[in-house]
Amino acid sequence: MAAKIWLPDYAKPTPAVLEYLPYRKRDTTAARDDLLYHIFAEAGYAGVRVDIAGTGDSEGRFDDEYSEQELSDGEAVLAWIAAQDWCDGNVGMIGISWGGFNGLQLAYRRAPELKAVVSLGSTVDRYEDDIHFMGGCLLTDNANWGAQLCAYMTRPADSQLREDWRGDWIARLENVPFSVCGWLRHPTRDEFWKHGSVCEDWSRIEAPVMAINGWADCYVNAPPALASNLQVPCKAINGPWEHRYPHLSKLHPADFPSEAIRWFDRWLKREQNGAETLPAYRAFIQEHFNPTKKYGPRVGRWVAEQEWPSPYLSNRILYLGTDGLKDNASSGTVSISSPAHVGQASGYFCPAIRVDNELPEDQATDDALSTCFDSAPLAEVVELLGRPKVRFAFSVDKPVAQIVARLCDVSPGGVSQRITYRPLNLTHFASHETPQALVPGHLYEAEIELNECGHRLRVGHVLRLALSTSYWPLVWPAPEQAVVTLYLERSALHLPIRKVVEEIPPQNPTPIPLEYPKLHIRQLRQGSSTSRRHVDENGQIVLDTFDDFGQEANPYHRMTISRDVRMHYSIHPNDPASARFESQWHFSFKRDEWQVAIKTEHSMWCDSKCFYVHRKVRATESAKEIEVFAREWSETIPRGLL
Known part of the structure; x- marks a missing residue:
């Protein structure tokens, strides 16, 4: 080691x-x-x-x-x-x-x-x-992270430290796990x-x-x-x-x-x-800001809870109705069936992996393609801390379907900021260990416990629950476009409302870091990030991204390193089985006459029955780019209830 x-x-x-x-x-x-x-x-x-x-x-x-x-x-x-x-x-x-x-x-x-x-x-x-x-639900980042991990695992040990670096490198290339497929099998x-x-x-x-x-x-x-x-x-x-x-x-x-x-x-x-x-739990309570995909400061304040779970939290129930979120239960049904490309404003699943352009944007475009339940404009401030829940009764017209819940803070000007979200594969309504195919028309009950949030909604803002049957490109879609019917008399949103008479000192982390010593790595090329969303000639909604992490020289061991990645997501609004992901990673390492480079390519697509995964790895040595390794792998994996 x-x-x-x-x-x-x-x-x-x-x-x-x-x-x-x-x-x-x-x-x-x-x-x-x-x-x-x-x-x-x-x-x-x-x-x-x-x-x-x-x-x-x-x-x-x-x-x-x-x-x-x-x-x-x-x-x-x-x-x-x-x-x-x-x-x-x-x-x-x-x-x-x-x-x-x-x-x-x-x-x-x-x-x-x-x-x-x-x-x-x-x-x-x-x-x-x-x-x-x-x-x-299968996250698209299962494929994305698997592609990144494969690229990471193909890099050689440093020739300055390991005399056996070349033989070891070839062995790494030959044995790099096809992790995407291993994870898909579970x-x-x-x-x-x-x-x-x-x-x-x-x-x-x-x-x-x-x-x-x-x-x-x-x-x-x-x-x-x-x-x-x-x-x-x-x-x-x-x-x-x-x-x-x-x-x-x-x-x-x-x-x-x-x-x-x-x-x-x-x-x-x-x-x-x-x-x-x-305090047991310290949290930054966010407020509405202008959400963009680029990095920028957040609005909010720190709070603290001496105990967690907190005695200052209460459960407020809002019922889903044909006219929005209400204090009393409604009757009737609402049908939800979304185009496959809902989620274009979702941002990147794990922000900080890319250089920039990876945060959730104004949700209004996704809201317009979803089924939304809005509160009346708030007459008083509402503060959330914890995990909201959506409990609902439903039926479907397909044996496999999913539903995605988003909670949003909508400003008087109509800007919709995502507070939290979570998907549910409806075949998992009772268990993640033993899911079961759904019987069309049968009545089921389920719960979505949304992700943890800390958020303060101002007076005049609207709380929105947006439901959709897809959320691409964060979530891999179900095999067929489904209609999910909600039974309103048994469907409600549960909110963790925080009300504290007297706040305790939050003891928050100092907002401005001290002047820390830094390793002065020489930047030979600055990093950059681009995202392009467009519709191709076949009607596919396409997101292409490129991240150049730059080129830098380390003063300790004089190695020059560069890396970049291209990613491609595409889907047709009317065909969830058209979903496709591709990525290409490129690494290069150089010191004096020693030079190596690796390029990895991954793609994943599907039909209604199977996932198809392909990868290609090519490695070269010296400035002449002499090929030392090249191989391709392909696997087909049944979808089961995904």
């Missing part, structure tokens, strides 16, 4: 903080790591960044995310760190996304050296709240997804946890779920951030390192600093 270690300028052993990733400490995360672990070293912590087996400069073969190999290796890494003469035996873990996941997972496995965790952008349920499925919440899902037994986590995320990210449910369920000290924060460490956010930079150091000081150094008495 390859590691980079930052040590405090102390003669005595200190606690250590581990971040354990497949994202290459020598290039992909180099600047981020150097900044964070210099701060930790100054605070008296050894920082350890380890490449997972088969990635970066580590030996071995990568097999899958959060595999038994990864986690057992992680236990060995923790034990090794604790045994070093520069470590006092107390180890914490930190990480966002992958590192946030495996920090929780290693705590779940009760690694004895692991004494505290700071987990960001993570999940407690790998099936319900990750990048593959949501509400039993369309229900089976043992594959339960592995690594810490919600399976909350009591197994004994290390104190600080869980952090941002409203612009896709992992908003984990922090409050951990605060609600863990039996050890746990604090939750949901801020105004995207899928980045808060001090690196493009929305609202915040002093995250100080938050993490206070947590580790309490549990690794045993300082009595009051970290355990912090």
